[in-house]
Amino acid sequence: MKYLRKYPFLGPLVAVVVVYAIFAIVAPGSFTRAENLTTMAGQTVVVGIAASGMTLVILLGGIDLSVGSNVALSTVVCALCMRAGAPAILAAAAAMASGLVAGLVNGALVTTLRITPFIVTLGTMRALRGLAKGLADEQKIDAPSSGIDALVAPLPPGYGWALFPPGVWIMLATSGLVAAMLVYTRGGRHIVAIGSNEATARLCGVRVERMKWLVYGLAGLFAGLAGVMEFSTLTVGDPTDSIGLELEVIAAVVIGGGSLAGGEGSVAGALFGALLMTVIRTGSTYLGIDNWVQDIVTGGIVVTAVALDRARRASEARR
Amino acid sequence: MFGRTLRFALTLVAALLLLSCNRSKDGGTTKIAVIPKGTTHEFWKAVHAGAVKASRELHVEIVWKGPLAEDDLKGQIDVVQSFVAQGVSGIVLAPLNDKALEKPVDGAVKANIPVVIFDSDLAGSAHKSFVATDNLAAGRLAGEKLAALLGQKGKIAVLRYQEGSASTQKREEGFLEAVRKMPDIQVVSDNQYGGATTESAFEKAESLLAAQNAGSGGVDGVFCPNESTTFGMLLALRKAGLAGKIKFVGFDASEKLVGALRDGHVDALVVQDPFKIGYEAVRTMVEVIAGKPVQPRIDTGAVVVDKASLDKPETKAIVAPDLAPWLGK
Numbered sequence: 001m002k003y004l005r006k007y008p009f010l011g012p013l014v015a016v017v018v019v020y021a022i023f024a025i026v027a028p029g030s031f032t033r034a035e036n037l038t039t040m041a042g043q044t045v046v047v048g049i050a051a052s053g054m055t056l057v058i059l060l061g062g063i064d065l066s067v068g069s070n071v072a073l074s075t076v077v078c079a080l081c082m083r084a085g086a087p088a089i090l091a092a093a094a095a096m097a098s099g100l101v102a103g104l105v106n107g108a109l110v111t112t113l114r115i116t117p118f119i120v121t122l123g124t125m126r127a128l129r130g131l132a133k134g135l136a137d138e139q140k141i142d143a144p145s146s147g148i149d150a151l152v153a154p155l156p157p158g159y160g161w162a163l164f165p166p167g168v169w170i171m172l173a174t175s176g177l178v179a180a181m182l183v184y185t186r187g188g189r190h191i192v193a194i195g196s197n198e199a200t201a202r203l204c205g206v207r208v209e210r211m212k213w214l215v216y217g218l219a220g221l222f223a224g225l226a227g228v229m230e231f232s233t234l235t236v237g238d239p240t241d242s243i244g245l246e247l248e249v250i251a252a253v254v255i256g257g258g259s260l261a262g263g264e265g266s267v268a269g270a271l272f273g274a275l276l277m278t279v280i281r282t283g284s285t286y287l288g289i290d291n292w293v294q295d296i297v298t299g300g301i302v303v304t305a306v307a308l309d310r311a312r313r314a315s316e317a318r319r
Numbered sequence: 320m321f322g323r324t325l326r327f328a329l330t331l332v333a334a335l336l337l338l339s340c341n342r343s344k345d346g347g348t349t350k351i352a353v354i355p356k357g358t359t360h361e362f363w364k365a366v367h368a369g370a371v372k373a374s375r376e377l378h379v380e381i382v383w384k385g386p387l388a389e390d391d392l393k394g395q396i397d398v399v400q401s402f403v404a405q406g407v408s409g410i411v412l413a414p415l416n417d418k419a420l421e422k423p424v425d426g427a428v429k430a431n432i433p434v435v436i437f438d439s440d441l442a443g444s445a446h447k448s449f450v451a452t453d454n455l456a457a458g459r460l461a462g463e464k465l466a467a468l469l470g471q472k473g474k475i476a477v478l479r480y481q482e483g484s485a486s487t488q489k490r491e492e493g494f495l496e497a498v499r500k501m502p503d504i505q506v507v508s509d510n511q512y513g514g515a516t517t518e519s520a521f522e523k524a525e526s527l528l529a530a531q532n533a534g535s536g537g538v539d540g541v542f543c544p545n546e547s548t549t550f551g552m553l554l555a556l557r558k559a560g561l562a563g564k565i566k567f568v569g570f571d572a573s574e575k576l577v578g579a580l581r582d583g584h585v586d587a588l589v590v591q592d593p594f595k596i597g598y599e600a601v602r603t604m605v606e607v608i609a610g611k612p613v614q615p616r617i618d619t620g621a622v623v624v625d626k627a628s629l630d631k632p633e634t635k636a637i638v639a640p641d642l643a644p645w646l647g648k
Contacts, residue, residue, distance in 0.1 A: 038404075234419050
């Protein structure tokens with residue numbers, strides 16, 4: 001128990017390894033091929049990046065339901081910029097900026113209106129979806145994807161030394177940065193403090209409102225980056241994309257040891273949580289498991305993870 | 320130390336072991352992945368049944384796997400990528416978007432996995448064949464039927480579906496081509512679009528009928544290119560008291576449209592054959608794998624159904640095929 005408390009990501013790591021091992025045994029031999037590992041890593045990128053931001057929000061004791069819509073919006077912004085002839089880097093920057101602005105709006109609404117984040121982001125979820133549809137004229141946007149499409153595509157021949165496509169490395173880098181921020185900076189400590197006990201944090205001089213703005217803004221920025229990765233996969237801007245993605249992202253954070261009560265969560269854990277869901281999805285495809293069974297299994301795993309989280313905290317409280 | 324983690328892991332093991340019982344045996348047989356646009360619509364169930372029939376007759380294994388959420392583009396791309404990583408013998412795909420699936424299909428072909436596209440077309444030329452209804456021919460069929468119903472003369476109106484929808488535009492094109500060949504037929508309206516929903520189609524149909532004075536003989540026959548426009552037009556005709564008086568050819572069969580056919584409110588429906596689409600797609604893929612040459616475009620045909628032919632067994636097999644022997648439900 002001692003290690004588990006010190007390194008909360010160990011739980012989901014073990015789960016990933018166990019589930020992978022099971023599929024390696026039951027599924028056809030090709031499941032353990034290297035191609036499959038890189039494919040799965042590539043398919044985790046969008047949820048993985050968004051989960052870094054969501055971990056911060058959940059640590060703070062908040063929630064962000066607008067992630068999926070925000071991702072769709074940024075695929076649209078990215079596609080519009082590419083279609084207008086902007087270079088890839090500029091289009092990506094614009095998509096991330098749109099995500100950041102959406103996140104800051106969430107932060108502003110949460111702090112100034114003092115409505116619970118669940119309701120605020122439930123509202124912005126619909127509003128951002130509408131904005132994306134409006135910008136895209138309710139259609140998928142065809143755009144040249146040159147430059148951006150290499151982010152999550154399989155590596156071209158001769159680049160095997162990179163192991164994974166660039167998007168996977170970007171995901172690992174963002175997770176690393178966020179994790180370092182939580183451990184080594186005062187701001188990171190403040191986020192955890194607010195999530196643990198907001199009133200106490202406020203009394204200790206933590207500038208709660210400012211931190212909330214920062215965190216929702218960061219979550220939006222990461223959603224924007226996730227949207228760039230999504231565009232890289234889709235190669236079209238799709239305003240109806242990623243419906244329900246927010247639930248997958250929240251599930252990843254919760255499986256990774258995050259507590260919706262705030263103050264607890266792990267960036268690395270969230271990454272393993274995201275990977276766990278990809279492994280289950282890919283394994284289900286390999287085995288040809290019906291979609292309805294896969295839905296039930298994924299749901300069951302989320303509930304199991306949360307039940308585990310509750311039990312763990314109850315046992316810690318008894319000490 | 321890892322007590323709870325272990326319990327969590329064991330729960331997973333149990334769940335997955337249970338699932339693995341579901342797995343069909345694979346003893347080095349040909350394994351073909353069949354990827355529809357979705358898995359819950361009636362249309363796709365019939366396609367699935369056709370694919371299963373082909374797999375049983377040709378002794379191959381098929382894996383039927385659509386995106387988890389209906390019409391989820393990213394989900395479909397993920398499924399294609401997973402099958403490529405798995406190294407299946409072939410992929411049969413109904414792309415949700417003609418451009419977005421181009422790259423994953425290229426990836427499959429680069430990994431030496433042949434791809435057959437069915438139902439909806441894909442940009443690019445990496446795939447071996449395209450198996451679907453020839454919409455141009457189906458539209459022509461509708462045009463000839465309506466002309467025959469009118470005795471080769473009269474005023475015709477078309478309620479189009481939506482700009483940018485390739486399949487329905489082809490149907491409209493084929494229809495207009497057929498009726499314009501007849502010298503005594505006059506097309507009084509062909510530039511009205513019904514839009515995406517039955518509601519919008521109904522409103523457009525109402526104003527179309529009013530604008531052409533349909534109530535006082537301004538229109539003798541109408542054509543609609545898909546299910547929603549056909550149903551919208553049907554509602555408008557009924558409301559105006561013109562149902563059964565104006566000759567009406569629609570497209571696609573739903574329970575309500577077949578009911579209207581029986582009532583005489585619709586004179587004929589042109590229907591596609593989803594069962595055959597699924598069957599032909601898998602059969603074509605098996606030939607590709609066997610190294611035989613295949614046609615780049617395979618038409619699975621469309622048929623005209625009217626009140627007289629509705630209860631014939633061969634029509635029933637298309638409009639309401641018995642799926643139980645193939646899907647086991």
